[in-house]
Amino acid sequence: MANTTSAKKATRKIAARTEVNKSRRSRVRGFIRKVEEAIASGDQALAQAALKAAQPELMRAATKGVLHANTASRKVSRLASRVKALSA
Numbered sequence: 466m467a468n469t470t471s472a473k474k475a476t477r478k479i480a481a482r483t484e485v486n487k488s489r490r491s492r493v494r495g496f497i498r499k500v501e502e503a504i505a506s507g508d509q510a511l512a513q514a515a516l517k518a519a520q521p522e523l524m525r526a527a528t529k530g531v532l533h534a535n536t537a538s539r540k541v542s543r544l545a546s547r548v549k550a551l552s553a
Contacts, residue, residue: 489531496522500544509551516541516548 467473496519503512520541527537 486529486531489526489529493519493522493526493531497540497544500548504544504547504551507551509548512548512551516544519544 467476496515500512500515500519503515506512523532523537523541526532527534532540
């Protein structure tokens, strides 16, 4: 248990940041899920639109520190290649 005033404040700040980060992570997962579902349905136009919406969300999560920049880039790259493969 935190004893000092500053430690108590730090605990409150951490709890608040955790809530924000959980919300952002959940939002990103939702966007990724939409792309996955569009890929599974085989509709390239829908998948392309979902990817276009998901990409800035992933990059925003990276800039906010929710995801590592390389992780976000990797996810975008892999989703993009799977969407592109639908046309073949």
